[in-house]
Amino acid sequence: MNDITLQELAQATEDEALRAWWEKLDMPVDFTLNEFLVKTLEAASIAAAQKNESLSPGEKILGYPPAANGAIARTGSNQLFFPRTSTVVSRVVVNLDLATPTVG
DSSP: OOOOOOHHHHHHOHHHHHHHHHHOOOOOOOOOOOHHHHHHHHHHHHHHHHHTTTTTTOOOOOOOOEEEEEOOOEOOSSSEEEEEEOOOOOOOOOTOOEEEBOOO
């Protein structure tokens, strides 16, 4: 499967502390970086929704919306799949040194 590697992601990360964290991460062998990110963003969306149940309007975390799924299709080998777009919505200072999820 064609995907960037964890090492390529680390090399492209300008923040030294974050790069060092990526370099130490030991992802399961059978995971692609894409699968790791999709599952991580799904978990963030679920965790935010659960936390939002106890937050007042104006304080709710909006930075991890549910993913948008496309139509189900079938591969030539008869495997079902769908395209999925996961997003993070943030307030970011222009040099990327601080990012916080949007709230509302």
